[in-house]
Amino acid sequence: MAMTAVARETVFALRRQIAKIEGTLPERLQAPVAATPDAGVSPNTDLTIIRRGIAAALPDTFLPTGVERLDTALSGGLPKAALSEIHGTETRDAGAVAGFALSLASLILKQTQGLPVLWIGTSEIFREAGFPYARGLHASFGIEPEQLLFSEAPRLVDALWIAEEAAKMTALAAVILEIRGNPQRLDLTATRRLHARAQSAGRPVFLLRQAAGPEPTAAPVRLIVASAPAVPRHTIAGPLAGSIGRPAFTITIGKSRTALPGQFTLEWNPDERAFDERWGDERWGEERRGEERAKNPVPVVSLSGSGKDPAAASGAVLAFPAVGSLAAGDQPSPWERAAHLSPRRAG
Amino acid sequence: MISHRRGNAQRISALDERAEALHLKRDMGIADARAMHPTIDIVEADPQADRRLLEGLADWCDRYTPLVALDATDGLFLDVTGCTHLFGGERAMLDDILSRFFHQGFDVRAGLAATPGAAWAAARFSGDRIVAGGEEEALLAPLPLAALRIEPATRTSLESVGLRTAGAVMAAPRAPLARRFGASLLLRLDQALGRLDEAVSPRLPVAPLSVERHLSEPVTLTEDIERLVGMLAAALKTDLERRGEGARTLALLLFRVDGAVSRIAIGTSRPMREPQLIQKLFHERLAALEQDIDAGYGFDLVRLSVLTAAAFDMQQADLAGEVTDDGADIALFADRIRARLGEGAVLQPVTVESHLPERAVATIPFTAAPRRTTPPKKPDRLQAPMTIFPPERPIRLFRSPEPIEVPATEMPEGPPLNFRWRRALYRVMRAEGPERIAAEWWREAASDEAASTRDYYRIEDADGRRYWLYRQGLYGGTQVPPRWFMHGVFA
Numbered sequence: 012m013a014m015t016a017v018a019r020e021t022v023f024a025l026r027r028q029i030a031k032i033e034g035t036l037p038e039r040l041q042a043p044v045a046a047t048p049d050a051g052v053s054p055n056t057d058l059t060i061i062r063r064g065i066a067a068a069l070p071d072t073f074l075p076t077g078v079e080r081l082d083t084a085l086s087g088g089l090p091k092a093a094l095s096e097i098h099g100t101e102t103r104d105a106g107a108v109a110g111f112a113l114s115l116a117s118l119i120l121k122q123t124q125g126l127p128v129l130w131i132g133t134s135e136i137f138r139e140a141g142f143p144y145a146r147g148l149h150a151s152f153g154i155e156p157e158q159l160l161f162s163e164a165p166r167l168v169d170a171l172w173i174a175e176e177a178a179k180m181t182a183l184a185a186v187i188l189e190i191r192g193n194p195q196r197l198d199l200t201a202t203r204r205l206h207a208r209a210q211s212a213g214r215p216v217f218l219l220r221q222a223a224g225p226e227p228t229a230a231p232v233r234l235i236v237a238s239a240p241a242v243p244r245h246t247i248a249g250p251l252a253g254s255i256g257r258p259a260f261t262i263t264i265g266k267s268r269t270a271l272p273g274q275f276t277l278e279w280n281p282d283e284r285a286f287d288e289r290w291g292d293e294r295w296g297e298e299r300r301g302e303e304r305a306k307n308p309v310p311v312v313s314l315s316g317s318g319k320d321p322a323a324a325s326g327a328v329l330a331f332p333a334v335g336s337l338a339a340g341d342q343p344s345p346w347e348r349a350a351h352l353s354p355r356r357a358g
Numbered sequence: 359m360i361s362h363r364r365g366n367a368q369r370i371s372a373l374d375e376r377a378e379a380l381h382l383k384r385d386m387g388i389a390d391a392r393a394m395h396p397t398i399d400i401v402e403a404d405p406q407a408d409r410r411l412l413e414g415l416a417d418w419c420d421r422y423t424p425l426v427a428l429d430a431t432d433g434l435f436l437d438v439t440g441c442t443h444l445f446g447g448e449r450a451m452l453d454d455i456l457s458r459f460f461h462q463g464f465d466v467r468a469g470l471a472a473t474p475g476a477a478w479a480a481a482r483f484s485g486d487r488i489v490a491g492g493e494e495e496a497l498l499a500p501l502p503l504a505a506l507r508i509e510p511a512t513r514t515s516l517e518s519v520g521l522r523t524a525g526a527v528m529a530a531p532r533a534p535l536a537r538r539f540g541a542s543l544l545l546r547l548d549q550a551l552g553r554l555d556e557a558v559s560p561r562l563p564v565a566p567l568s569v570e571r572h573l574s575e576p577v578t579l580t581e582d583i584e585r586l587v588g589m590l591a592a593a594l595k596t597d598l599e600r601r602g603e604g605a606r607t608l609a610l611l612l613f614r615v616d617g618a619v620s621r622i623a624i625g626t627s628r629p630m631r632e633p634q635l636i637q638k639l640f641h642e643r644l645a646a647l648e649q650d651i652d653a654g655y656g657f658d659l660v661r662l663s664v665l666t667a668a669a670f671d672m673q674q675a676d677l678a679g680e681v682t683d684d685g686a687d688i689a690l691f692a693d694r695i696r697a698r699l700g701e702g703a704v705l706q707p708v709t710v711e712s713h714l715p716e717r718a719v720a721t722i723p724f725t726a727a728p729r730r731t732t733p734p735k736k737p738d739r740l741q742a743p744m745t746i747f748p749p750e751r752p753i754r755l756f757r758s759p760e761p762i763e764v765p766a767t768e769m770p771e772g773p774p775l776n777f778r779w780r781r782a783l784y785r786v787m788r789a790e791g792p793e794r795i796a797a798e799w800w801r802e803a804a805s806d807e808a809a810s811t812r813d814y815y816r817i818e819d820a821d822g823r824r825y826w827l828y829r830q831g832l833y834g835g836t837q838v839p840p841r842w843f844m845h846g847v848f849a
Contacts, residue, residue: 109754
């Protein structure tokens with residue numbers, strides 16, 4: 012009996028090792044599916060493995076985003092000791108892509124206090140998409156300026172070298188590497204090198220790829236991030252019309268070993284430093300339709316400096332005057348008739 | 359033959375033996391020389407190149423002593439006090455210097471004496487002579503006045519009164535000499551005779567610590583150099599420990615067989631004395647400089663010097679033997695990046711009190727950043743209250759705001775309806791603002807107050823991307839129409 016227990020333990024240890032190498036525990040393992048997907052961390056098993064849905068993993072392997080659907084789809088969250096790719100389809104999505112990566116970094120910093128985050132980028136991407144702005148990062152993600160390190164490399168080779176050196180370090184909370192486009196040098200081998208280092212150090216490496224198409228990668232997870240329209244700000248008197256509220260992202264799972272592709276709309280709450288999910292655009296649209304016509308018409312635009320007439324609230328301006336004549340008769344009025352139909356004047 | 363311009367005429371400034379054989383002399387006019395010998399070859403003098411060559415030689419002479427000074431345009435002082443025994447005595451050292459210079463193709467005169475003045479005179483007037491202490495007078499006595507390093511005007515006036523050798527000046531009574539020819543003559547005389555000290559001011563600051571290794575077989579491979587650095591650093595460690603210091607700046611000097619000297623310096627963000635770490639840093643630096651260092655026939659002398667040192671705080675290990683030093687890993691990482699990619703490779707943001715967004719954050723090199731010793735203080739209740747709604751700030755800021763085209767705004771001072779940025783048209787769905795940020799008059803006098811005022815808007819476009827735009831200038835207030843810029847991106 013004892014022998015079988017020891018053997019079982021050995022087998023599980025080996026499986027765990029395999030799982031670590033592969034980055035995930037697939038359903039291949041004949042682990043008994045004991046818990047329901049949302050059973051959470053229930054340490055009632057005698058093994059150190061906690062089963063969570065179809066995947067079995069060590070408790071601290073995943074970084075849960077806090078959004079249940081996404082976490083379930085990714086079988087527990089983003090892997091903590093791995094390379095994760097975060098893509099943006101265009102360079103102008105850089106704000107959303109960086110924002111999503113920083114919100115993940117902010118979630119990590121909530122757990123590991125005091126360690127800095129290193130953000131590596133090529134000169135090209137910092138020129139094209141803007142340099143990270145510490146004040147904004149502090150306001151939106153609660154990351155102190157002392158917790159930030161930036162590294163600007165003139166060439167891609169140097170950026171990759173810095174990233175590989177940084178991925179080995181346990182003294183960094185997370186490493187963000189930002190690359191633009193699909194350079195040849197950032198191939199499967201390069202991502203594998205980064206992934207292996209991240210795995211051994213146990214720290215996440217986020218590879219932000221702006222304006223890049225999907226390519227073979229060693230990263231277990233690839234997310235495609237785009238920005239989503241923000242909901243209006245909430246005030247005591249209801250949503251404030253025409254205002255821009257919390258940042259929102261549309262996340263598409265591009266690659267994941269455990270999940271089917273899916274799309275999610277997340278909203279970042281800077282005060283709580285947590286994600287909220289937004290259920291589809293319909294509900295929001297309804298809300299918007301119902302409430303955007305403001306009960307509380309605060310002029311969001313300042314009064315004009317010198318004029319005596321106060322400015323109207325934005326949103327009330329219409330492109331054309333309401334055409335009442337259309338309802339009166341089917342025939343459009345002469346001035347509405349298309350130009351080519353009007354009688355040509357002999358000249 | 360080399361010419362230079364003095365006064366209004368081209369004159370000969372230097373010439374070789376064959377030209378001397380033609381009875382040409384220094385300071386002769388070029389026109390005269392050409393008239394005598396039309397076939398002579400004349401090259402324009404290049405004082406900068408001469409200077410560079412002399413400095414290169416001074417670098418090379420570092421192998422004998424760290425105290426090397428330039429003397430005018432054609433001489434070097436080497437303070438070899440306490441160094442001669444390393445080369446087998448004075449005679450052996452002088453021979454070594456002369457033979458090495460000869461093999462490099464230089465014609466060198468050298469003199470060795472207890473005082474700089476006597477050595478100078480020995481080198482220029484008696485050739486390869488070693489003057490023992492106390493023999494200065496005997497050396498100088500038969501030499502002409504030029505050997506005393508005095509002004510030409512003083513020399514001519516001395517000669518006009520019949521004092522033609524240094525010995526005659528020495529024999530003359532001092533008081534009338536001082537009265538008539540000034541104090542500098544006696545100063546030079548006393549310095550040459552060792553009655554007064556003369557300091558040779560070295561060209562480079564002398565490193566407080568340095569170790570070196572002479573190699574009988576020159577090395578060329580970078581790996582060998584790195585290994586040597588490790589060995590030298592291990593030798594430095596004991597000295598640094600004795601002083602309780604760690605190195606902040608280190609320099610590696612590689613003396614090539616043919617006389618070229620490579621100087622490689624690295625900086626550390628914390629005082630450092632571990633040989634492995636020093637070797638690691640030089641590994642990165644050498645990897646970055648691989649193309650620039652030409653090993654040629656190899657390096658026969660490698661020296662590692664500590665240029666600046668700082669007090670080294672010992673870290674006490676805890677019971678488990680672990681040294682809990684949180685920032686050391688990152689400091690070493692930053693040093694390695696810096697060694698390879700230069701000073702600004704790792705940056706840290708620092709907030710600055712300013713209203714202008716681009717000025718409110720400064721990014722400084724990691725090494726220059728203030729080290730945080732205590733955790734950040736929580737804001738006190740007594741502090742000035744923050745605004746209830748802190749102003750929204752973008753997460754990325756363009757280094758220089760990019761101009762955008764705004765065809766129409768909703769109202770003259772309102773946000774744009776649409777805009778064109780980087781050749782793409784964006785439709786503004788929602789806008790927040792303006793937030794007015796005026797120029798900081800207490801820093802710099804604005805040329806036009808109204809023209810430099812900015813109104814910032816937060817914009818969301820049709821796809822949900824959020825931008826930070828501003829309009830520079832006010833309508834109606836100035837001659838220049840307001841312009842629009844893209845300054846940042848929100849999450």
